[in-house]
Amino acid sequence: MISIGIDIGGTSIKGAGITKEGKVLEVFSLPVDKQDNQETTINKLIDAVNNYIKEQGFKKEEILGIGLGVPGVMDTKAGVITYSNNLQWYELPIVEMMEKGTGLKVKITNDANAAALGEGRYGAGKKYKNIIMVTLGTGVGGGIIIDGKLFEGNLGKGAELGHTVVVIDGEQCSCGRKGCLEAYASATALIRDTKRAMEQHKESKCWEIAEKLGKVDARVAFEADRLGDPVGHQLVENYVKYLGEGLLNYFNIFRPEAVILSGGIANEGEYLLSRLRKYFEERNYGFQGTPKVELLVSELGYDSGKIGAGALFF
Numbered sequence: 001m002i003s004i005g006i007d008i009g010g011t012s013i014k015g016a017g018i019t020k021e022g023k024v025l026e027v028f029s030l031p032v033d034k035q036d037n038q039e040t041t042i043n044k045l046i047d048a049v050n051n052y053i054k055e056q057g058f059k060k061e062e063i064l065g066i067g068l069g070v071p072g073v074m075d076t077k078a079g080v081i082t083y084s085n086n087l088q089w090y091e092l093p094i095v096e097m098m099e100k101g102t103g104l105k106v107k108i109t110n111d112a113n114a115a116a117l118g119e120g121r122y123g124a125g126k127k128y129k130n131i132i133m134v135t136l137g138t139g140v141g142g143g144i145i146i147d148g149k150l151f152e153g154n155l156g157k158g159a160e161l162g163h164t165v166v167v168i169d170g171e172q173c174s175c176g177r178k179g180c181l182e183a184y185a186s187a188t189a190l191i192r193d194t195k196r197a198m199e200q201h202k203e204s205k206c207w208e209i210a211e212k213l214g215k216v217d218a219r220v221a222f223e224a225d226r227l228g229d230p231v232g233h234q235l236v237e238n239y240v241k242y243l244g245e246g247l248l249n250y251f252n253i254f255r256p257e258a259v260i261l262s263g264g265i266a267n268e269g270e271y272l273l274s275r276l277r278k279y280f281e282e283r284n285y286g287f288q289g290t291p292k293v294e295l296l297v298s299e300l301g302y303d304s305g306k307i308g309a310g311a312l313f314f
Helices: 038-056 094-102 111-122 187-200 206-213 219-226 230-254 264-268 270-282 301-311
Strands: 002-008 012-019 024-031 063-070 073-075 080-084 089-092 106-110 131-136 140-146 149-151 258-262 294-297
Touching: 002 038, 002 111, 002 301, 012 038, 012 301, 024 038, 024 301, 038 089, 038 094, 063 094, 063 111, 063 301, 073 106, 080 094, 094 106, 106 111, 111 131, 111 140, 111 149, 111 258, 111 301, 131 230, 131 264, 140 230, 187 206, 187 219, 187 230, 187 264, 206 219, 206 230, 219 230, 219 270, 230 258, 230 270, 258 264, 264 270, 270 294
Parallel strands: 002 063, 063 106, 131 258, 258 294
Antiparallel strands: 002 012, 012 024, 073 080, 080 089, 131 140, 140 149
16 A cells, blocks of 8 residues: 655645655656646646556555645645645645545645654654754745654644744745744745845855856855855855754754754755754753754655655555
8 A cells, every 4th residue: 555645845746656664656746837826736736646646557446545745834624725825825625626636535734744754754853753844945844743743733734933033023024924934044045145145245256156056046155155255154154043043942942852954955964064053052052951952954855745745644
């Protein structure tokens, strides 16, 4: 028996058959066209799932169901996406639509919750019972595992770790509030800050790096820092400060055994982790005499969301 795990992102949707051992079978994907309305996107996803099942030769009776990891807030019991700010989805009855279109049982959770479940069961967090997963991508997502179980909050609308405020009346966040961690520690935020710094410092190596990459992305600041560029260094320092403060909040609220970072910026690996650990140590994790929190990078990478979504059926 398998499930189908699907990770819905801001620009693409990726899915695969998932075994109970956490193995990812053949992957399928489709782009998210921002010109499509939400119903059109789901109908395209239904077609993609049905084609995938047919192409792989799966029998419906050997599929436990379809798990979906979706960015935004949702009523997991009703199967409705209440609001996804990155996708601009509102009151979308995604479970009803998917079940009707595929003939399979469907479950949903927040995308970061799915990543946390996958990483907690099969990846970097498998030896811990209490972990927090923080995804650093288009936004900042959060997933919480307490005593080995996924914590979603009332109606599945909790664990929105990216929307804890780190700067009162700070940068505008796409959620509508100001000063959220997402507005400072997401890849989107780092790109915004990098572009601003580049405009102010035409001499920065960021320009050269961006030209080589063909765009300004979250890698530019880190690459410039590695080359000794003062602008890149300041960008990374600021990024570590904001992310560090957000993580320290989670340490002190939840005192997990480990915090696991995933997403594009987490690919910086030890270059990022070493700076964050130094930031924590200088602040005694917020107060002295507390258990150490391990800071790790996802082992499953971009598969964690698919695996965790599929694991909703295990």
